[in-house]
Amino acid sequence: MRRGPARLLLIVALPFALGAAKPRLVPDVSENRIEIQYSFTGADLLLFGAILYPGGRVPTEQADIAVVVKGPLQPLVVREKKKVAGIWMNVESTRFRSAPSFYAVASSRPLGQLVDERAAAIYELGLQNLQLSPGPGQPADVQRRFEAGFVDLMQRRHVYVEDPHGVQITDGVLYRGRVTIPAQVPVGNYTAETFLIKDGRVIAGAVRDIRIEKRGFERFVAKAAVRWSLVYGLVAVALSLLFGWGAAVFFRRG
Amino acid sequence: MDVYLPIAGLSVNALVIVALGGVVGLLTGMIGVGGGFLTTPILIFYGIPPAVAVASATTQITGTSVSGVLAHRRRKGVDYRMGGVIIVGGLLGALAGGGIFRLLQDMGQIDTAISILYVVLLGSIGVMMAKEAATALDIIRPRAGKKPPRRHNPLIASLPMRWRFYQSGLYISPLAPLLLGFGAGMLTVLLGVGGGFVLVPAMIYILGMSAQVVVGTSLLQILAVTAATTIIHATTTKSVDIVLAALLLLGSVIGAQLGARLAQKAKPELLRMFLAIIILAVAVRMAIGLGWRPEEIYTVQLL
Numbered sequence: 001m002r003r004g005p006a007r008l009l010l011i012v013a014l015p016f017a018l019g020a021a022k023p024r025l026v027p028d029v030s031e032n033r034i035e036i037q038y039s040f041t042g043a044d045l046l047l048f049g050a051i052l053y054p055g056g057r058v059p060t061e062q063a064d065i066a067v068v069v070k071g072p073l074q075p076l077v078v079r080e081k082k083k084v085a086g087i088w089m090n091v092e093s094t095r096f097r098s099a100p101s102f103y104a105v106a107s108s109r110p111l112g113q114l115v116d117e118r119a120a121a122i123y124e125l126g127l128q129n130l131q132l133s134p135g136p137g138q139p140a141d142v143q144r145r146f147e148a149g150f151v152d153l154m155q156r157r158h159v160y161v162e163d164p165h166g167v168q169i170t171d172g173v174l175y176r177g178r179v180t181i182p183a184q185v186p187v188g189n190y191t192a193e194t195f196l197i198k199d200g201r202v203i204a205g206a207v208r209d210i211r212i213e214k215r216g217f218e219r220f221v222a223k224a225a226v227r228w229s230l231v232y233g234l235v236a237v238a239l240s241l242l243f244g245w246g247a248a249v250f251f252r253r254g
Numbered sequence: 255m256d257v258y259l260p261i262a263g264l265s266v267n268a269l270v271i272v273a274l275g276g277v278v279g280l281l282t283g284m285i286g287v288g289g290g291f292l293t294t295p296i297l298i299f300y301g302i303p304p305a306v307a308v309a310s311a312t313t314q315i316t317g318t319s320v321s322g323v324l325a326h327r328r329r330k331g332v333d334y335r336m337g338g339v340i341i342v343g344g345l346l347g348a349l350a351g352g353g354i355f356r357l358l359q360d361m362g363q364i365d366t367a368i369s370i371l372y373v374v375l376l377g378s379i380g381v382m383m384a385k386e387a388a389t390a391l392d393i394i395r396p397r398a399g400k401k402p403p404r405r406h407n408p409l410i411a412s413l414p415m416r417w418r419f420y421q422s423g424l425y426i427s428p429l430a431p432l433l434l435g436f437g438a439g440m441l442t443v444l445l446g447v448g449g450g451f452v453l454v455p456a457m458i459y460i461l462g463m464s465a466q467v468v469v470g471t472s473l474l475q476i477l478a479v480t481a482a483t484t485i486i487h488a489t490t491t492k493s494v495d496i497v498l499a500a501l502l503l504l505g506s507v508i509g510a511q512l513g514a515r516l517a518q519k520a521k522p523e524l525l526r527m528f529l530a531i532i533i534l535a536v537a538v539r540m541a542i543g544l545g546w547r548p549e550e551i552y553t554v555q556l557l
Contacts, residue, residue: 040258041265075557079362087544089366090553149552184264184301214260221260225492233488236313236496237481240503244320247507251321252328 023063024052025206027194032208034181035215042183045069045210047106047192048176051169058172063198064108065167066115066125067177069210071102071159072188078150094146095135102159102185103130106166106177116200123195123202127151127162158182187213261495262306268501270300275314275505282318282506283325283513284520285454285469285529290315290447291376291536293502302498304365308446309487309494312480314502315448318510319477325514326470333421333467337474339428340435340453344479347439352486355444362555368445369540375441376537379455384530386459390523410461422463422471430461439479443486448476451533465522 030046047067053059075097079090107114111126120129130151134143154160159182167177179192189211196204214222224232257268274296278289290311297307326332358364388394413427434456438449453472457463463471488494517525 036258038258039256039265041256077362077555077557079553079555081548081551081553083547087366087370088546088548090362093362095557146552150554153550153552153554183258186263218258218260221496225261225488225494225496229489229492230485232496233485233494236488236494236499237316237484239496239500240313240317240484241320241481243500243503243507244317244322244510245324247511248321248324251511 023054023196023204025194025196025204026050026052027192027206027208029192029208029210032210034210034212036183036187036213036218037215038218040183040218043181045179045181045192046176047179047194047208048174049194049206050174051172051196051204053173061198062169062172063196063203064114065169065175065177066105066107066111066195066197067167067179068123068125068191068193068195069102069104069179069181070100070124070191070193071185071212072100072190073098074101074186075099078146080146080149092142092146094138094143096147096150097133097135099132099150100130101188102181102190103127103154104161104163104179104181106161106163106179108165108167108169108175110164111162114197114200115202119197119200119202123193123205125195127155127160157184159185181212185212257497257501259302259306259495259498261493262302262310262498264301266300266302266498266501271498271501272505275502276509277505278314278502279318279506279509279511280513280516281509281529281532282322282450282473283510283515284517285450285513285525289318289450289506290442291372291445291451292532294446295536295540297498302495303493305491305493306495306498309484309491310498310502311446312442312487313484313494313496313499314506316477316480316484317499317503318506319448319473319480321507321510322473322514323470323477325511326473329466329470330421331467331470332474333419333463333471334474335417336419336422336424336431336463336467337471337478339417339431340438340471340475341478343432343435343437344439344442344449344475345482347436347441348443348479348483348486349439350436351440351443352490354440359555365553366544369544371441371445373537373541373544375452376533377541379451380530380534380537382459383455383526384534387523387527387530391521391527419463421467422461424461424463426461434461435475435479438475442476442479442483448480450476451529469517 027049034043076099077093077095079093081088082091115125120126151160167175169175192208192210194206195202255268256265258265278293281289293311294307298304358367410426410430413429415427416425417428418425438453441447441449450472457468
């Protein structure tokens, strides 16, 4: 049943694929704009597409697919708690200049089996290979400790995700991967990268942009809080006075 | 019922937040504490970023105290002259607190400082109130030979420049309530609390104010200082979430009205005992938290 559309797509795509020496990717995402509204609890993003092989011949040895969704980069400080005089408090800290606010990678097989360390580092494949750009002046082992602690924290907040079986490939041609975007992600420009991997090397790649933004009332409130902050504060106070006064009046009558 | 909070940047269950506001409002109406010492930690526990929790709880306290102040004003339970002095102290304290907050934040020690402050303040006040309430309720007997507590503190009586506060039944220097307000204002900014849990006992035990005006006057101070603090937060940290504040307000203004009614029926000693137990419970919880290995060794702060 699933072969039908795959075949059809191949036939349609055939003329374009002819003459290209390397396989190409035709990627797409289910939504390239995610809008955050009052009841937003997260979104499921579907990354799908086709692998176009030169001549339309699917090789017997199948290639693999990895998809990566990355949020805007943020500079941040990571602090580490230690027990001092019986109290757990922040002792050491490290800066990271470019930590992604969201990172999800899904692949058709565990990444360790797909790519070698060098390729993984180049394409930032996997949570161990994020380029966080730690600040200068700290020994490498300390930096690694902070990186591990940070990545672990973000994983438990569900903003760093690794899904080793999150991509399905049909007939070696069609692929689809699913990435869940939780509600607490920041707004901004996200990228959805797709990599075609064979024999430990990335042989094709493609990028799509995704924009996550607030809409309607939520967008207005977020904008007002920044642009007209004094008015916003006054409105907040007025609102609370009104609530308090309203309840007092209501209860005196009732 | 999930609602997305535009400033906090996440979804919460609206009913949970309204219920939290309701419980806190009950406390406010009954005892005159803003309840921020419960709201802020619970919001943070719920996953709201600490800065947003502190700022929005402050906004909520403003609304709760309005209905409280109005309720107490009808019973002539507000000393405006005393309130005015404490408010001036409170506004100065809020400004000083803002500076300290930023300093501690840059050092990365704000969380620890907040926890230690909570434990020390709540612990000592809780013990003091529990003892007093228990004595009044005849649960424990005062030690034999001990003099009955003096209404007027000698230290405060020695301060210069006395003013008459008719409704509080006091003839004392305004410097004492000014300093008290300063301390409470600092706590408003640092801990996201109204400071009622410090003000109310201090007004009773240190200033010796007459009991009928203590709650109303403390609420008046909280109203003014939290309103100012909301503006400070809105213009500097930009972390007031108006949707979160509205949800909290919805529950708490209703709770405050119900609480004010209950307060007239219940014995004041019993109410103070109740508050003392809650305060001690929060203090113990925080003290355990300081010594226990925290769930998260690493914390992240955006730059």
